[in-house]
Each structure stands twice: as structure tokens, then as C-alpha cells.
Amino acid sequence: xxxxxxxxxxxxxxxxxxxxxxxxxxxxxxxxxxxxxxxxxxxxxxxxxxxxxxxxxxxxxxxxxxxxxxxxxxxxxxxxxxxxxxxxxxxxxxxxxxxxxxxxxxxxxxxxxxxxxxxxxxxxxxxxxxxx
Numbered sequence: 001x002x003x004x005x006x007x008x009x010x011x012x013x014x015x016x017x018x019x020x021x022x023x024x025x026x027x028x029x030x031x032x033x034x035x036x037x038x039x040x041x042x043x044x045x046x047x048x049x050x051x052x053x054x055x056x057x058x059x060x061x062x063x064x065x066x067x068x069x070x071x072x073x074x075x076x077x078x079x080x081x082x083x084x085x086x087x088x089x090x091x092x093x094x095x096x097x098x099x100x101x102x103x104x105x106x107x108x109x110x111x112x113x114x115x116x117x118x119x120x121x122x123x124x125x126x127x128x129x130x131x132x
Contacts, residue, residue, distance in 0.1 A: 043092070043110045043122035051130040054098045058110055060122045064090040065115030071096050075106045078126075084110060092122075103128050 043060030050056070058071055069092050071082040077099040084094035092110055105127050112120040 041090070041092075041110065041112065041120055041122035043108070043124050045108060045124045045126055048124070049127035049129055050098065052098050052100055052128060056096055056098060056108075056126060058084070058092065058094040058096065058108070060092050060110060062086070062090045062092055062110065062112035062122060063115035063120045066090050066092075066112035066120065067114035069094065069113060070111050072109050072111065073106055074109075075101065077101055078106050078128075079108075086112070086114075090115070098126070098128060100131070101128055102131050 041060055041062035043058055046057045046059070047054065062069065066086045069084040069086050071079060071084050071094050073079050078101050080097040080099040082094060082096035084092060086092055090112065092112075094110065096108075105125050108124050108126050110122045
């Protein structure tokens with residue numbers, strides 16, 4: 001019942017946002033309904049804001065059984081040329097370059113692969129300060 005209610009709430013919020021602001025490829029939703037059965041990790045972005053073209057470091061921890069990871073975003077063109085490595089105990093180290101997007105806040109996800117078929121992830125917000 002809780003999952004159904006959570007899913008309905010997320011869908012209602014998403015539909016409301018589409019109605020209010022229209023659909024834009026650069027929009028994001030921080031309440032994305034990713035299945036948390038795999039356990040939620042944590043990530044830190046350094047820096048947490050910067051202009052297009054910035055190189056961003058990603059560190060954190062996912063599940064200890066992960067063998068690889070990816071860095072992604074629901075926002076098209078935000079992540080360019082990422083790298084992600086899983087170290088001992090599920091610690092991750094990676095980076096990406098901020099692609100050509102409009103200024104604003106964007107959701108960044110580091111997803112672990114291998115420990116749980118349902119997946120595990122860490123998320124953080126990155127603020128693009130200027131698009132030129």
C-alpha cells in the first residue's frame with residue numbers, strides 16, 4: 001500500500017509540474033521513484049555548482065558488492081564524459097563534465113551495478129551557474 005501511495009504521489013507531482021511549467025528536457029524531479037530495495041547510497045559533488053564545461057568530482061558509497069557504477073542524470077545533455085570506479089567496500093570515485101544545458105539545478109545519480117539486481121544509487125543536486 002505504501003509503495004502504491006508513493007507512486008501515486010510522485011505521478012501527481014510530476015503531472016502538476018508538467019501542467020504548471022510545461023515539459024522541458026532540462027527539467028528534473030528530485031522525488032524520482034527509484035526502487036530503494038537495493039539500499040540508498042550517498043554521493044558528494046565537488047564542486048556542487050559551476051558553469052557549463054566544469055569538471056565535477058563524485059565521491060561516496062554504494063553497496064559493498066557493487067562491481068561497477070555509472071553516473072547519470074534524468075536531464076538530457078547534462079553529463080558528458082563520465083568515469084566511475086568502485087573501490088573496496090562500495091566506495092566510489094568518479095567525475096563528469098557539465099554539458100551544454102541552461103542554468104539551474106540538476107539531479108545527479110551514481111548507480112551501483114552488481115550488488116543487487118534492483119539497483120542501488122546515491123543522488124545529489126548540481127547547480128549550473130551559467131550556460132556560456
